[in-house]
Amino acid sequence: MLDLIDALQSVADGVLFGATYALLGIGFTLIFGVMHKINLSYAAASIGAAYASLLLLAGVKAPPVLVFLMAAACGGVIGALVYFVAFRFIPLANPLATLMSTVGLLLLIDEIVVHATAGVPLNYPALFSDVVIRAGAFNLRGDLMFVFALGCVAMVLLWALLYRTRLGIATRAVSQQPVAAQLCGISIDGVNILTFVITGVLGGLAGAMTGAAIGVLSPLLSLPLTVKGLIVTVIGGLGSIPGAIVAGLLVGGIENVVQFFRGVSERDLYVMMLLFAFLVFRPGGLFAPAAGRD
Amino acid sequence: MLDVADLVTAYGKIEALKGVSLRVESGRITCLLGPNGAGKTTLMMTIAGILQPRRGTVRLDGQELTGLTPARIVAQGVALVPENRLVFPQMSVHENLLAGAYQRRGRGEIASDVERMYARFPRLQERRAQLAGTLSGGEQQMLAVARALMSRPRVLLMDEPSLGLAPLVVAEIFRIVGELNRDGTTIFLVEQNAHMALQVAHHFYLMEQGRVTFSGTPGELAEDEVVQRAYLGARRAAG
Numbered sequence: 001m002l003d004l005i006d007a008l009q010s011v012a013d014g015v016l017f018g019a020t021y022a023l024l025g026i027g028f029t030l031i032f033g034v035m036h037k038i039n040l041s042y043a044a045a046s047i048g049a050a051y052a053s054l055l056l057l058a059g060v061k062a063p064p065v066l067v068f069l070m071a072a073a074c075g076g077v078i079g080a081l082v083y084f085v086a087f088r089f090i091p092l093a094n095p096l097a098t099l100m101s102t103v104g105l106l107l108l109i110d111e112i113v114v115h116a117t118a119g120v121p122l123n124y125p126a127l128f129s130d131v132v133i134r135a136g137a138f139n140l141r142g143d144l145m146f147v148f149a150l151g152c153v154a155m156v157l158l159w160a161l162l163y164r165t166r167l168g169i170a171t172r173a174v175s176q177q178p179v180a181a182q183l184c185g186i187s188i189d190g191v192n193i194l195t196f197v198i199t200g201v202l203g204g205l206a207g208a209m210t211g212a213a214i215g216v217l218s219p220l221l222s223l224p225l226t227v228k229g230l231i232v233t234v235i236g237g238l239g240s241i242p243g244a245i246v247a248g249l250l251v252g253g254i255e256n257v258v259q260f261f262r263g264v265s266e267r268d269l270y271v272m273m274l275l276f277a278f279l280v281f282r283p284g285g286l287f288a289p290a291a292g293r294d
Numbered sequence: 295m296l297d298v299a300d301l302v303t304a305y306g307k308i309e310a311l312k313g314v315s316l317r318v319e320s321g322r323i324t325c326l327l328g329p330n331g332a333g334k335t336t337l338m339m340t341i342a343g344i345l346q347p348r349r350g351t352v353r354l355d356g357q358e359l360t361g362l363t364p365a366r367i368v369a370q371g372v373a374l375v376p377e378n379r380l381v382f383p384q385m386s387v388h389e390n391l392l393a394g395a396y397q398r399r400g401r402g403e404i405a406s407d408v409e410r411m412y413a414r415f416p417r418l419q420e421r422r423a424q425l426a427g428t429l430s431g432g433e434q435q436m437l438a439v440a441r442a443l444m445s446r447p448r449v450l451l452m453d454e455p456s457l458g459l460a461p462l463v464v465a466e467i468f469r470i471v472g473e474l475n476r477d478g479t480t481i482f483l484v485e486q487n488a489h490m491a492l493q494v495a496h497h498f499y500l501m502e503q504g505r506v507t508f509s510g511t512p513g514e515l516a517e518d519e520v521v522q523r524a525y526l527g528a529r530r531a532a533g
Contacts, residue, residue, distance in 0.1 A: 166396065173382050173393045180380035183342060185368035185397040185445060 005137045010260035011253045016144040017213050018252020019151030023206035024225060025232030025244030026158065027199035033175040033239040034195045037087065037098045041105035042203055043225035045082055048109045049075035049200070050207030050217055054122055064125035064212070068150070071208035072201045079200020083193055106226065113219045121218040124211030147209040154205050155245060158198070162241075167194060175239070224268075231275045237285020246286055295320035295480055296341070296372070296449050301350035303333075303340045310336040312504035313350065318449060318482045323475050325491045326484045327524040328501035334484045335377050337501070338453045342374040343367040354449065369397055371448035375455060377484075379438040383427025387418050390426050390437055394444030404444075411440040414470075432463035439470065449480045456487045468494055488524045492517055500524065 024043055031039045053071035062070070086101040131142025162168040173181040174191040182188060210225065211217040232251050236243030251271060258270040282288070296318035303311040310333045318324045328334050339345040341352050343364040352359040359367050373394075382390050391411055395404045412419035415436045421429060426437055435455055442450060452471070456464040468490050475481050475494075485491035492498065492512040500508035500523055507523070508515065 166392070169385070169389055169393050170396060172385060172389075173396075176382045176384050177380050179344060180376060180382065181393070182344060182364035183368070183374050183376060183380075184393045184441065185365045186393070187363065187365045 007257055007260055009138055010256045012138060012140065013144055014253040014256025015249045016141075016148040016252070017256070018249040019148045020206045020209045020213065020248075021228050021232045021252050022245045022248025023151055023154060023202045023209070024229035025236055025248045026155070026241055027203050027206070028229050028233040029236065029239055029241060029244045030195055030199050032233070033241075034171060035087070035092070035192060037092070038102070038230075039082065039086070039199075040099065040102040040226060041082055041086060041109060042102075042199065043229050044106040044109040044222035045078045045200065046075060046203030046207035047210070047217065047219070047222045047225065048113055048207070049078050049204035050124065050211045051113050051117065051122070052078070053204070053208065054124065054211075054217065055116060064127045067125055068127075068205065068208045068212075071204040073204070075200040075202070075204020075207065076197045077200070079196040079198075079203065080193060082200070083196035087192070087196075088189075106222070110219050110222055113222075117219070119219065121216040124208070124215060124217050126212040126215060143212060147213050150205065150209060154202055158202065158241075161198070171195060227268075228271075231271060234275060235278050235285060237288045240285060240287050243286045243288075295355055296482065297351075297353040297356075298337070298341065299351045299353070301337065301340060301352065302348045303336050303345050304348050309348075310504055311340065311347070311350075314501070314504070314506055315350075316499050316506055316509065318480060319497065320480050321475075321478065322496040323471065323481045323483060323494050325495035325498040326482070326501055327486070327488050327491060327498060327520060329524060330486075331503075332501045333504040334501055335453055338374055338376075338451055338484055341367075341451060342372065365397070368445050368447075371446075372451065373442040373445045373447035373449075374451040375435075375438045375442045375453065377453040377457065379431075379434045381426040381429070381434050381437050381441070383425065385426055386423050387426055387429070387437055388422045390441050391418075391444050394441035397445060407444060407446070411443065414473075415440055431459050432466065435459065435463075435467055436470070439467075439474075443474075443479075447479075449482060450474065452481065452483045454484055454486060456485065456490065464490060486524065488521050489517065492520065 024046065027042050028039065031037060050071045052074035053067050057067055057070055082105060086105045087098055090097045090101050092098065126143040128142030128146045133140040133142065133145065162171060170181070170186045171191050171194065173184060173186055174188055178188060210221060228251065232244055232247045235251065236247035254274060255267050255271050259267040299315050301311050301314045302309055314337055326334055336345060340347050343362055347360060354370055354372060357370065359370060359372065382393060385393065391408050395407065398404055412422070417433055418437055418440060421433065426434065429437060455467050459467065464487065471481060471483065472494050483491060495512055497511055499506050500520065502523065
């Protein structure tokens with residue numbers, strides 16, 4: 001009985017933390033939707049943004065909320081930089097070119113972080129870490145609840161931006177029919193920059209949320225987060241935002257319950273098996289028609 | 295009004311336009327006829343700025359359009375209804391129209407223009423909340439025309455609006471073309487349907503293998519002659 005409660009508890013914790021995976025998945029998927037490119041530097045840039053918020057506010061005793069907002073802002077700036085360095089002047093017709101440029105950027109961002117911090121993990125502030133909400137037999141951690149709530153707010157804002165504004169129409173137009181979008185007077189370059197800034201903001205938040213949930217930031221985070229973000233994107237279906245959200249929470253819950261039963265060393269093995277199952281049986285992701293691609 | 299001079303557009307080494315010159319007069323319907331592969335769509339895409347010409351100029355009322363981005367060309371008053379319509383499939387009919395007005399400011403004016411489109415195309419009003427990808431071919435064509443008109447163009451370019459449509463729907467599309475023109479819109483129309491095109495056109499050009507080979511009014515050349523050259527290619531080749 002105690003086991004079951006603990007198992008459910010670990011699922012709940014995992015789903016709450018899964019909000020960060022969902023944000024990363026949304027970022028990968030949005031860029032793919034607009035440019036039909038994978039940005040492999042995305043998770044590294046997100047961690048980089050969280051680092052930047054710490055380093056920029058190092059001198060002042062900033063409240064955690066300010067650190068989070070700073071991470072989002074840094075994420076936006078880094079997103080624009082990533083676009084100009086790894087996409088703007090790279091031949092987009094070559095499918096490998098931007099893959100290579102973003103891998104290079106991933107390594108570069110990691111190097112910058114390591115050099116700026118001497119490779120030592122930094123403590124990241126958490127909000128409501130002393131709050132525990134008791135619901136029956138379960139304890140809901142305040143810091144994870146906050147991370148989850150923040151993720152939800154970011155997703156609602158993103159939805160409103162995409163479906164309730166003129167820029168959202170432009171973004172969707174470019175992702176659905178780029179030639180017609182240009183004929184409507186929409187600048188593809190403008191939409192690309194906007195997409196990288198938006199996904200950068202989401203990534204910065206995800207980086208801050210990761211730091212807050214774990215308590216520290218380490219350059220070792222960027223590779224596992226890149227892999228998780230890509231897994232979430234594939235399971236959710238490339239280009240599908242609802243898919244990325246559901247897949248993010250799913251992966252978060254599953255990896256935590258696997259960790260509870262089988263230990264941390266086997267955790268990623270099961271996540272990989274989940275990915276494998278999707279690639280074989282549902283290559284188009286959660287919400288794609290069973291036939292898969294397009 | 296719209297002047298194209300000595301336009302050369304190439305895909306790699308292959309020149310699709312080999313020095314095209316033509317003129318679209320204000321307030322009229324000008325047609326461009328020609329067989330598959332003559333370069334008609336290439337010409338439209340070059341005028342709209344999607345393709346960059348290697349040589350030559352496009353001018354609107356004397357103002358140079360060559361080299362401008364597609365967005366700037368829309369701002370100058372040129373709108374293209376592309377071949378195959380290219381509606382935004384996952385957006386509602388209403389959102390498609392709003393996308394067409396992307397460069398305009400003033401919500402009130404845009405809203406009244408949307409209502410004007412619904413008055414002209416009642417089918418679109420019925421389906422305003424429906425995803426554009428679920429419309430029939432004819433409805434998508436009307437949506438593509440309405441979307442282009444939402445930018446309030448001075449010249450409306452239409453690339454094969456009759457493509458793949460049933461005869462009754464084609465007649466409806468051409469009725470709309472005539473109506474738009476009577477309301478003052480200058481139209482430059484690319485067509486394979488020579489019969490329908492010659493009925494509405496004030497002036498027409500024949501294009502073969504990247505060159506303009508005839509320019510005149512519909513009365514000047516017998517329809518079967520036009521059809522032969524438009525469908526079968528050069529008369530010389532036909533013997």
